[in-house]
Amino acid sequence: xxxxxxxxxxxxxxxxxxxxxKKIQTRQAIRRxxxxxxxxxxxxxxxxxxxxxxxxxxxxTVFRYFPTKEDIVxxxxxxxxxxxxxxxxxxxxxxxxxxxxxVLGTMRHIIEHDxxxxxxxxxxxxxxxxxRGRSAEGMAxxxxxxxxxxxxxTGRAADDLELRVxxxxxxxxxxxxxxxxxxxxxxDDLLALFDRTLQVLDRGLTL
Numbered sequence: 001x002x003x004x005x006x007x008x009x010x011x012x013x014x015x016x017x018x019x020x021x022k023k024i025q026t027r028q029a030i031r032r033x034x035x036x037x038x039x040x041x042x043x044x045x046x047x048x049x050x051x052x053x054x055x056x057x058x059x060x061t062v063f064r065y066f067p068t069k070e071d072i073v074x075x076x077x078x079x080x081x082x083x084x085x086x087x088x089x090x091x092x093x094x095x096x097x098x099x100x101x102x103v104l105g106t107m108r109h110i111i112e113h114d115x116x117x118x119x120x121x122x123x124x125x126x127x128x129x130x131x132r133g134r135s136a137e138g139m140a141x142x143x144x145x146x147x148x149x150x151x152x153x154t155g156r157a158a159d160d161l162e163l164r165v166x167x168x169x170x171x172x173x174x175x176x177x178x179x180x181x182x183x184x185x186x187x188d189d190l191l192a193l194f195d196r197t198l199q200v201l202d203r204g205l206t207l
Contacts, residue, residue: 023065024077026055026061026065027065027066029055029056029057030051030052030055030057030062030065030066030072031072031117032055032117033051033054034046034051034054034055034069034072034073035116035117035120035121036054037050037051037054038073038120038124039120043124043127043131044128046069048062048063048069051069051072068134070130070131070134071134073121073124073125073131074121074125074131074134074135074137074138075138076121078106078109078110079141079142081106081109082102082103082142082145082146083146083149085101085102085106086098086099086101086102086146086149086153087149089101089153091153094202095150095154095163095166096166096170096198096201096202097202098150098153099146099150099198100195100198100202103170103194103198104191104194104195104198107190107191107194108191111190111191118190119186122178122179122181122182122186123186126179126182126183135175139171139175142171143164143167143168143171144158146167146170146171147159147160147164150163150166150167151163169201169205170198170201173197173198173200173201174194174197176197177193177194177197180193181193
């Protein structure tokens, strides 16, 4: 999950100011306009100036919120939600279980509120090589966030090798699960798939 600077109202938090709410609304308007056009005419055939026109903003405004066209698809607001969910887990809980509960809670919110965009985003990442390549950058940012959170919970350094292996394995497993879901036609229960995936990690990668 490549993170923007704000999170949706999945958890109690101070009310955002008018300026920040307008930023979120503009970002969402650009993203939704882009997805409508991508669905209609394809990702590669949709230029940024057309997205700007559909969102009723200038091209410079699009680039202010999303430096590249790829970022429109790959940037979301869910890393802060996941981080908060993991930080709220019991201190004596295993790292994998904390990640599992945090991921499932975050995915439940996405499925309930943003399922249409989730389907479009994952399908585009699967189909567009440029997006697949750039998605690794978002995973790297998520990995740094998870390492930092788990380092605080375990007392390890954020660059501890075992910690990095756990985080890398978890994110790779989540990515593989998402791609499996797309390849199977996005008809399976995605939340159940993530739960099954994280159980595999929790039991120690045995078959």
